[in-house]
């Protein structure tokens with residue numbers, strides 16, 4: 001938040017301050033340093049002008065869901081010093097469009113897509129930072145690798161040139177109670193530590209991306225190192241994009 005500028009009256013400014021307070025309070029409650037948790041502003045369906053306002057207010061990471069939408073907005077964004085992440089499901093036919101255009105892809109859930117990302121990365125002479133998306137609730141309609149196959153996928157990805165696994169990402173099932181929310185995040189944290197302890201070659205398990213507008217406090221209490229926040233920062237989205 002070093003670049004926080006006064007911009008009285010903007011809802012984004014108010015929202016950002018409130019989020020920052022909640023993040024700081026959750027870190028204190030968990031006995032963690034504030035620096036352990038990064039904020040990713042989720043900018044799907046948000047107009048470039050509003051995204052730029054958030055960036056001017058100190059946001060240094062943004063995440064988009066859809067390749068096409070991101071590529072359409074990218075040139076209007078003030079991205080100097082800002083990390084960009086793809087957080088939505090990635091289809092193989094979009095891989096060549098997005099590799100090289102974002103700093104990290106958080107939503108890899110199969111060896112097939114990982115190999116496609118690696119191939120394009122190698123062609124461009126780069127290494128793409130990736131997270132493995134885990135379907136921690138085992139929900140049928142959701143993307144993500146099943147929890148019991150995550151370690152195997154990470155290990156297989158460690159052997160591919162052109163990508164670097166940096167950690168895990170998840171979208172847990174919608175839960176009503178704090179206990180339910182924390183249970184899923186707790187399971188993710190255990191999985192993350194288990195895989196990290198394997199010390200797999202060419203894999204750095206340093207990012208655990210979990211927590212959204214409705215549950216980022218609980219995610220931080222259970223060890224999240226990156227919260228992905230859309231609505232709480234920019235307000236309700238006009239359209240629901242997944």
Ligand SMILES: *Cc1c(COP(=O)(O)O)cnc(C)c1O
Nearest residue numbers: 042087212213214228229230231
């Ligand atoms: C939309 C989205 C978010 C942010 O959701 P909010 O509830 O608006 O904070 C986070 N992660 C992913 C993968 C998303 O698609």
